Amino acid sequence: MSSPSSPRSPACATASSTRFAPTSTPFRAEQGCLAYQAVVDVRDAAPGFAQFGPDSFIVVEQWSSLEALQAHAVAPHMKAYASKVKELTANRAIHVLEPA
Numbered sequence: 001m002s003s004p005s006s007p008r009s010p011a012c013a014t015a016s017s018t019r020f021a022p023t024s025t026p027f028r029a030e031q032g033c034l035a036y037q038a039v040v041d042v043r044d045a046a047p048g049f050a051q052f053g054p055d056s057f058i059v060v061e062q063w064s065s066l067e068a069l070q071a072h073a074v075a076p077h078m079k080a081y082a083s084k085v086k087e088l089t090a091n092r093a094i095h096v097l098e099p100a
Helices: 010-029 066-073 076-088
Strands: 002-007 033-039 057-063 089-092
Touching: 010 033, 010 076, 057 066, 076 089
Parallel strands: none
Antiparallel strands: 002 057, 002 089, 033 057
């Protein structure tokens, strides 16, 4: 799963990322969490590579099952994090993927 988040500005992206760091430990400790990491566009990407832009950061997650992901979505610490970054987020999209 990836969650592209488009904060309102590059400064909001930095603030969102800063608020993410301390909350990621309980996320990673959840049953079924295989990976959980915030990422941003690589600096100085080669021409032709798509970028989300300086106002975005992405959370890349991997879960052992759809049920584990669904439990994560309603976990109290997830709801607390969402409320901490709500005013910083202009757009949020969640993509749930599976191996091809």
